Amino acid sequence: MMTKTTTITNTSTNSTAADMHDIQPTEPPVDCQACARLVDLRRQLQDQFPDWHNAPVPTFTAPEPSLLVVGLAPGMKGANCTGRPFTGDYAGDLLYKTMLEFGFAEGVYQARPDDGLVLKDAMITNAVRCLPPQNKPTGEEIKNCRPYLLATLDANPSVRAVLALGRIAHDTFLTALNLRKALFPFAHGAAHKLPGTNLTMFDSYHCSRYNTNTGRLTEDMFRSVFNGIREHIPHE
Numbered sequence: 001m002m003t004k005t006t007t008i009t010n011t012s013t014n015s016t017a018a019d020m021h022d023i024q025p026t027e028p029p030v031d032c033q034a035c036a037r038l039v040d041l042r043r044q045l046q047d048q049f050p051d052w053h054n055a056p057v058p059t060f061t062a063p064e065p066s067l068l069v070v071g072l073a074p075g076m077k078g079a080n081c082t083g084r085p086f087t088g089d090y091a092g093d094l095l096y097k098t099m100l101e102f103g104f105a106e107g108v109y110q111a112r113p114d115d116g117l118v119l120k121d122a123m124i125t126n127a128v129r130c131l132p133p134q135n136k137p138t139g140e141e142i143k144n145c146r147p148y149l150l151a152t153l154d155a156n157p158s159v160r161a162v163l164a165l166g167r168i169a170h171d172t173f174l175t176a177l178n179l180r181k182a183l184f185p186f187a188h189g190a191a192h193k194l195p196g197t198n199l200t201m202f203d204s205y206h207c208s209r210y211n212t213n214t215g216r217l218t219e220d221m222f223r224s225v226f227n228g229i230r231e232h233i234p235h236e
């Protein structure tokens, strides 16, 4: 199912991974210029809020993670401000609380990148590393950033489970792997074995304040997704 652009798989050999890393880094440059609209917004915010991160947000990871949590893009006052995925906004409050409960993080989450929290057997990234206006990246921006997502996967062959936070992250991840979205419809609580990889993708509604305030996602519903992930990745 993979195309030439998705020759990076979780089953790649070390030599393939090393070759790819020579070509494609896992992290974009801090001044990545690939998406003009996002660069414009970044510059505006750098002028307006010079103390904020205002740059591509790097992946947050434990060594040799089994779980990859994928969001769509940084939130303005969350990761774009603090520089750590899902840190500083409501979505992070629920995500890190739940990851701590299920043993995928250790420490105390204090919504700051220097709070000492560490991930355990997990990593968190965004499909689009820069803040998009209205939290909505364009298809071209998603495509521009896809090589970093694929390189991150390739560099972490230990990943066996992917948690897609929201339908757009789900669709973006499938597209990145060149898999047909129609074959893997998004549904909260669904688990999809992804052919051509050793990955199972778990779907959840996004843990945003809007979804929790409206009751679309309750803490119990979010926990039940993590229960499924924990069955797939038992505690060592």
Ligand code: SF4
Pocket (backbone or CB within 6 Å): 028, 032, 033, 034, 035, 038, 039, 056, 128, 129, 130, 141, 144, 145
């Ligand atoms: S979204 Fe990705 S590709 Fe686009 S400017 Fe940011 S880091 Fe570069």
